[in-house]
Amino acid sequence: MFLARLSLCVGFAIAMLPALAAAASGGELGSRLRAAAERGDAAEIRVLLGKGAQVDARDDTGATPLLVATHRNNVEAARALIDAGANVNAKDGIQDSPYLYAGARGHDEILKMTLAHGADLKSTNRYGGTALIPAAERGHVETVRILIAAGVDVNHVNNLHWTALLEAIILGDGGARHTAIVRLLVAAGADVNLADGEGITPLRHARQRGYEGMVRILEQAGARDGGAAPRRASP
Structure with a gap:
């Protein structure tokens, strides 16, 4: 009986060798x-x-x-x-x-x-943001242009209650690249009065930081200093 069981186990092991080898090869x-x-x-x-x-x-x-x-x-x-x-x-x-x-x-x-x-285009990162939001934050002008053309929602709100427009202002440096991104987002229909979680609008953020180029773009688009009520993060 013992020899029969041993033979069965050995036979099973031999039969499994090709599968195990294949698994190891696949991992390698x-x-x-x-x-x-x-x-x-x-x-x-x-x-x-x-x-x-x-x-x-x-x-x-x-x-x-x-x-x-x-x-x-x-x-x-x-x-x-x-x-x-x-x-x-x-x-x-x-x-x-x-x-x-x-x-x-x-x-x-x-x-x-x-x-x-x-x-x-609706997939989000660990902060609840679309690809457009960090692209705007980091000043990638051409990337923002590509994502807008692809149809990414310019008004998506992440878990921090920020849109791409807000991140370009709040986390940007106010220079030429971030100003160009603000212009692109506004032209693409970004809500210039969509406030952050504390009710602070893009225009107020730009004014507080002295970003005059952004201020002009926002004012020409009808931005208000008081703004709309903040919106919760998109699902």
């Missing part, structure tokens, strides 16, 4: 794929995918190879992964996706690719 391939994405090695990415590497294989932070490539702004690596079907909306453990990260960091070539391959 995924690791190598992410490393190639980090290096920006598009040729190696194609080779690994041809060997069966999973295009969205995640690391222990939840990052996919495409997100790794986006972190480094490795455009050709990102292109190879997207062409192979990588999910441009796959989020890691801190709610970054290739689309959201590219928008926030001004990685415009990758951003355009994500938009052409199903980017979710």
Whole structure:
């Protein structure tokens, strides 16, 4: 009886070897794929995918190879992964996706690719903001232009009760880039009287900081110093 059971266990183990080997190979391939994405090695990415590497294989932070490539702004690596079907909306453990990260960091070539391959314009980061809000905050003028043209909601309110317009003013430096972004947002229909969580309007914030260029843009658009009641963050 013992020998029979031992034989059965050995047979089961032998039968499992191909599956275990495949799993180990898949894990190794995924690791190598992410490393190639980090290096920006598009040729190696194609080779690994041809060997069966999973295009969205995640690391222990939840990052996919495409997100790794986006972190480094490795455009050709990102292109190879997207062409192979990588999910441009796959989020890691801190709610970054290739689309959201590219928008926030001004990685415009990758951003355009994500938009052409199903980017979710309503997806939000860990602060409840769309890609447009951090792009406006960081002064990425062309990125803001791209996201507005794509149709991102210019009046989305994040968890801090700020819109892209408010962030461009409150967290911007009042210089040419942030002033250009304010102009773009206003032209795209941003509500110039939508106040923050404390009821302070974009115009008042601009005046308090002495941002005269922004003040002129807002006043010409009909902004009021008192403004409207603050609105809760968008769902």
